[in-house]
Amino acid sequence: MSTSMTPRSSVPRQAGPDQAVRGNGHGILAAPPGMPQSPLEESSRRSRWVVGILLAVALLWTLVPLLWMLLSSFKNRTDVTSATPQVLFAPTLDNYRNLFTGSNNLGPYIWHSVLAAGISALLAVCLGALAGYGLARTQMRGKKHLAFWIISTRMAPIAAVVVPLFLIFRGLGLIDSIPGLVLAYLTFNLPFAIWLMSAFFAEVPASLEESALVAGCTRWQAFRTVILPLTKSGLVTTFVLCLVFAWNDYAFAVVFSGPNSQTLPIAASQLVTQTGIDWGQLTAIGTIVVVPMMLAGLAVRRWLVTGLTLGAVTGE
Amino acid sequence: MAHAADSSPVLRQAARPQSSAPKEPRVGFEGRMMTPGLILLAALSIVPFLALIAMSFSRVLLLGGVRLEVIGITNWVRFFTDADMWMSWLRTIIYFVLTVGLEMALGVGIALCLYRVLRGRNILLSLLLLPMFAAPVIVGLLGRYLTDSTFGLYAWVLRSLGYTGDILGSPVSAFAAVVLMDVWEWTPLIALITLAGLSSVPQSVREAAAVDGAPAWMTLRYIIFPAIANVLLVALLIRSMDAIRYFDIIWVTTNGGPADATKIVPIRLYETAFRFFDLGYAAAIGLAMLAFSIFIARTFVRLLDTRGLTR
Numbered sequence: 001m002s003t004s005m006t007p008r009s010s011v012p013r014q015a016g017p018d019q020a021v022r023g024n025g026h027g028i029l030a031a032p033p034g035m036p037q038s039p040l041e042e043s044s045r046r047s048r049w050v051v052g053i054l055l056a057v058a059l060l061w062t063l064v065p066l067l068w069m070l071l072s073s074f075k076n077r078t079d080v081t082s083a084t085p086q087v088l089f090a091p092t093l094d095n096y097r098n099l100f101t102g103s104n105n106l107g108p109y110i111w112h113s114v115l116a117a118g119i120s121a122l123l124a125v126c127l128g129a130l131a132g133y134g135l136a137r138t139q140m141r142g143k144k145h146l147a148f149w150i151i152s153t154r155m156a157p158i159a160a161v162v163v164p165l166f167l168i169f170r171g172l173g174l175i176d177s178i179p180g181l182v183l184a185y186l187t188f189n190l191p192f193a194i195w196l197m198s199a200f201f202a203e204v205p206a207s208l209e210e211s212a213l214v215a216g217c218t219r220w221q222a223f224r225t226v227i228l229p230l231t232k233s234g235l236v237t238t239f240v241l242c243l244v245f246a247w248n249d250y251a252f253a254v255v256f257s258g259p260n261s262q263t264l265p266i267a268a269s270q271l272v273t274q275t276g277i278d279w280g281q282l283t284a285i286g287t288i289v290v291v292p293m294m295l296a297g298l299a300v301r302r303w304l305v306t307g308l309t310l311g312a313v314t315g316e
Numbered sequence: 317m318a319h320a321a322d323s324s325p326v327l328r329q330a331a332r333p334q335s336s337a338p339k340e341p342r343v344g345f346e347g348r349m350m351t352p353g354l355i356l357l358a359a360l361s362i363v364p365f366l367a368l369i370a371m372s373f374s375r376v377l378l379l380g381g382v383r384l385e386v387i388g389i390t391n392w393v394r395f396f397t398d399a400d401m402w403m404s405w406l407r408t409i410i411y412f413v414l415t416v417g418l419e420m421a422l423g424v425g426i427a428l429c430l431y432r433v434l435r436g437r438n439i440l441l442s443l444l445l446l447p448m449f450a451a452p453v454i455v456g457l458l459g460r461y462l463t464d465s466t467f468g469l470y471a472w473v474l475r476s477l478g479y480t481g482d483i484l485g486s487p488v489s490a491f492a493a494v495v496l497m498d499v500w501e502w503t504p505l506i507a508l509i510t511l512a513g514l515s516s517v518p519q520s521v522r523e524a525a526a527v528d529g530a531p532a533w534m535t536l537r538y539i540i541f542p543a544i545a546n547v548l549l550v551a552l553l554i555r556s557m558d559a560i561r562y563f564d565i566i567w568v569t570t571n572g573g574p575a576d577a578t579k580i581v582p583i584r585l586y587e588t589a590f591r592f593f594d595l596g597y598a599a600a601i602g603l604a605m606l607a608f609s610i611f612i613a614r615t616f617v618r619l620l621d622t623r624g625l626t627r
Contacts, residue, residue, distance in 0.1 A: 047532070051429045055440065058426050062444050065500065068469055069458050081467040131353030138346035144621070146354075152613040153361040155557045159582040160602030160609075163589050164367035171382050187360045194353055219345040248451035250564040255590060265453040269568050272457070279461055286454040297449040298442050305512040308505060312550045312620055313512050 120185035121242035128193025136201035176258030199311020200234030371599035423506025487577030513547030
């Protein structure tokens with residue numbers, strides 16, 4: 001971002017400054033390059049400052065709660081509930097240690113969360129890849145209605161799904177079991193995976209399969225050896241997003257899980273008791289719940305836009 | 317059937333020449349691929365949907381085996397005459413408009429700022445996206461910690477600015493707090509989608525505007541916003557659908573209180589179903605919510621169908 005002579009290097013910032021130059025009565029070329037006093041330089045510098053300040057505020061607003069959670073998880077009992085915020089303190093691992101020892105060991109809950117979220121994400125991706133491919137390539141009548149039905153099951157309010165599922169699961173004895181949770185998570189992960197994978201498959205030109213078919217592959221072989229490897233990033237993105245949705249679930253687990261299937265978010269909410277809250281342990285659980293999903297999410301950042309808009313918008 | 321291959325996202329591939337399709341049974345390869353997923357999805361959606369309808373016309377007995385006792389439209393009469401219920405809908409709409417509105421405004425603002433950053437944009441974006449991946453229940457609990465009137469960080473900041481009230485203890489500030497927690501978590505999503513839209517605006521268009529001497533706000537109003545209108549609409553719809561799906565934050569912070577100030581419809585439904593075990597009435601509420609979300613889904617799909625969007 002140097003002078004008005006190089007508009008390409010500073011495209012987004014050009015609009016305002018040029019107006020200023022024109023107001024000068026000289027036109028673009030007349031603006032003396034490198035002169036700090038020129039209206040162009042001044043205006044673009046000001047807008048750069050504004051952008052910088054706004055982004056700094058956004059960063060603070062975004063990160064302070066997360067950093068505070070991380071910090072607090074290393075504080076002892078008095079520091080964590082001190083009336084004046086403690087930034088410098090003697091760090092301790094007690095909160096994490098307490099989570100994994102004693103009667104309320106967190107270990108099983110982590111295992112339940114991993115199982116329920118992992119299995120449901122895996123099933124969703126496998127079935128979603130098959131069905132998504134079919135949906136992307138089929139030319140059947142009523143395809144639109146099919147697609148709409150799939151997306152509307154993804155968008156159904158959790159509260160409206162939980163009530164009948166509760167009744168059905170109670171009849172089938174699926175309350176307080178990992179399979180029950182997996183099925184509950186599939187109600188939103190499966191339609192999501194089908195729709196998203198179909199968007200990824202639609203990006204792959206059909207001519208590729210045709211050449212594979214001409215080369216003597218069966219449809220399945222063409223799918224398995226030609227198409228699927230091309231959508232690897234789609235498969236990974238779908239898996240990660242399904243995992244995040246299921247891992248973060250509270251609304252289903254609070255109804256369906258019990259001692260044998262309690263997940264991490266439930267364990268966290270159960271630290272809130274009538275007698276008070278151990279905020280040290282709670283921030284520690286929070287960190288354990290949040291950090292893995294953040295890492296997983298950022299790992300697929302390139303495809304996040306596609307994933308989270310269900311393929312309606314592509315990024316980068 | 318060529319007319320089916322129009323612009324919906326799942327339909328947008330080039331039409332495959334008929335000749336290359338091997339002779340296959342009626343269902344076809346695509347059909348067989350879809351079967352397992354769709355059967356499971358049908359079991360997970362149509363069965364509960366029918367159960368929901370049946371429940372809404374019944375009294376649901378849970379003790380001694382699950383039984384439905386048909387009671388006609390009693391639940392629905394109650395639904396339409398329940399004054400508390402109407403208040404909940406009103407609150408839901410206010411909550412919905414505030415959260416989604418703020419998220420759209422702030423998200424677009426952040427995206428516009430980010431778009432001007434040339435160096436380090438990726439790392440900035442990654443940091444700003446973090447809240448999106450946090451479990452809403454943790455966001456709620458963390459919010460509770462930050463706003464605690466004796467040791468909360470934000471309460472302390474507000475105290476030094478002269479505000480001493482209990483944030484989650486009084487109706488207005490509690491409502492504002494749960495709205496802001498949702499805004500904190502989901503603004504990044506809007507920023508992310510908007511930024512993708514901005515990046516797809518051809519540079520030549522902006523340059524042309526710049527050379528013509530258009531002021532920044534005019535470029536924004538007449539060049540940028542029209543170009544990303546579709547993307548913004550997608551962001552709005554995606555966010556709208558999830559805004560009525562999630563209620564975890566309210567559930568663990570105020571649980572609908574104080575004095576029902578944050579009792580939006582899904583909270584009331586949960587209370588009805590799993591605290592009072594009136595599953596029939598809860599089913600009626602659930603169906604009403606479902607109708608609302610199907611309306612949004614319909615709009616979303618129609619939008620994808622009629623406009624090309626970015627792909």
